[in-house]
Amino acid sequence: MSEVKKIATRESYGNALVELGKEHEDLVVLDADLAAATKTGMFKKVFPERHIDCGIAECNMIGIAAGLSTAGKVPFASSFAMFAAGRAFEQVRNSVGYPHLNVKIGATHAGISVGEDGATHQCNEDIALMRTIPGMVVINPSDDVEARAAVKAAYEYQGPVYLRFGRLAVPVINDRPDYKFEIGKGxxxxxxxxxxxxxxxxxxxxxxxxxxxxxxxxxxxxxxxxxxxxxxxxxxxxxxxxxxxxxxxxxxxxxxxxxxxxxxxxxxxxxxxxxxxxxxxxxxxxxxxxxxxxxxxxxxxxxxxxxxxxxxx
The missing domain is CATH 3.40.50.920 (Rossmann fold)
Structure with a gap:
């Protein structure tokens, strides 16, 4: 029996951003000094002029993303879930959710599968936090196929989207011809x-x-x-x-x-x-x-x- 293919959904996120970046010049990516870990470094390598490293300042990153969205850009603000949903919650709520801006949040390293980083980085509360923000779409893909499709769907959707990705490589289970991703459809x-x-x-x-x-x-x-x-x-x-x-x-x-x-x-x-x-x-x-x-x-x-x-x- 052949070995099951495994890919971390954070890798899928990075790959999807590169593919979308080739098709859409209005797509920009922001990161908070974690481009290697969130895999947005892939996008930075191909499109350095459209990648903004905001440093270890997630709250400011969300504010910049909000501003870029009002200027016609489609920003993907990226960081660990603990920081994107936790540390920057107020900015996500007030600067993105309240004005219902077209900002996408790419939150990686969610859940206990962050592993050795421990409790401070294992965000098990982010879905709950993001669900409470009016108008926020919350997506948690199961594998590489679904994660790539989710990033594409998030770009096409007009409004705020929270995308949850993991650090651990997981089996690819949706690699079939009839698979279809649609926001809001199980x-x-x-x-x-x-x-x-x-x-x-x-x-x-x-x-x-x-x-x-x-x-x-x-x-x-x-x-x-x-x-x-x-x-x-x-x-x-x-x-x-x-x-x-x-x-x-x-x-x-x-x-x-x-x-x-x-x-x-x-x-x-x-x-x-x-x-x-x-x-x-x-x-x-x-x-x-x-x-x-x-x-x-x-x-x-x-x-x-x-x-x-x-x-x-």
């Missing part, structure tokens, strides 16, 4: 009737692995990939809940305010359904190898399988 990856597993980001692969293990136990799990957390594909979520009767959400993010909360918001109003939220359980992360951390916090395939099985029995 993707059903596997049919099932016993439980609906609704996942986002790198946890989509974990959900698929868990579904395989559940199938061996005679449990048919439906797997839904929600790459856009805001606006949420409410129709798909409600349909999956009604079909299966039980829902599990899986995310590399706090269970407070993220995908799980978004799903529960919809279901409690439109289709009351029991929901298990799998994610970071109201704790900070810790330093360690990314794969081992995912295992410890039960966000890998085995961990998701164990939790889902215990939930539906």
């Amino acid at each position: 993707v059903t990856l596997r049919e099932g009737k016993d439980v609906a597993i609704i996942a986002t980001g790198l946890c989509v692969n974990s959900a698929l692995e868990a579904a395989e293990k559940l199938a061996a136990d005679g449990i048919e799990a439906k797997v839904v990939n929600i790459h856009t957390i805001k606006p949420l594909d409410e129709e798909l979520v409600v349909a999956a809940a009604k079909e299966c009767g039980k829902v599990v959400t899986v995310e590399e993010h706090s269970v407070i305010g993220g995908l799980g909360s978004a799903v529960c918001d919809v279901l409690c109003e439109k289709a009351p359904t029991p929901v298990l939220k799998i994610g970071v359980q109201d704790v900070f992360g810790e330093s360690g190898p990314a794969v081992k951390l995912l295992e410890k916090y039960k966000l890998d395939g085995q961990g998701v399988y164990e939790q889902v099985k215990a939930y539906i029995q």
Whole structure:
């Protein structure tokens, strides 16, 4: 059996920016002294005149991006999720969200898979923060194919977009002819009737692995990939809940305010359904190898399988 191709979505971000930059002269990229890590250095190498290093000043970077957008540019402001969503939250809210400017935020190194950088850099709160900003689109792609498509869709969308990328290389799962990315539309990856597993980001692969293990136990799990957390594909979520009767959400993010909360918001109003939220359980992360951390916090395939099985029995 051939080895599964793995690519970090931050790499996808850098590659997508270069491709878009060749097609659109109004695209500019900003970074906060992290171009090598966020992979915007790829864009800088090809288009040095359209890359702005703002230094370790994320708040100022967001302000510059806001100004550039009013001058007809399409800025992609890039930094670690902890800094882009955390440190610069006020500027994102007031300078980008409030005037609803055409600024794209490329947030890399999200979640506990940042690994050895530890709790201070493992942002498990960014989706929750960005969801609360009126008019902000929040996208969390699951692999290379989806990440590239998301960057393109973000460029084409008029308005603020938050894009969440990871440091860890993850399996490519959407490399198929019929794959289509559309903001606000989830993707059903596997049919099932016993439980609906609704996942986002790198946890989509974990959900698929868990579904395989559940199938061996005679449990048919439906797997839904929600790459856009805001606006949420409410129709798909409600349909999956009604079909299966039980829902599990899986995310590399706090269970407070993220995908799980978004799903529960919809279901409690439109289709009351029991929901298990799998994610970071109201704790900070810790330093360690990314794969081992995912295992410890039960966000890998085995961990998701164990939790889902215990939930539906």
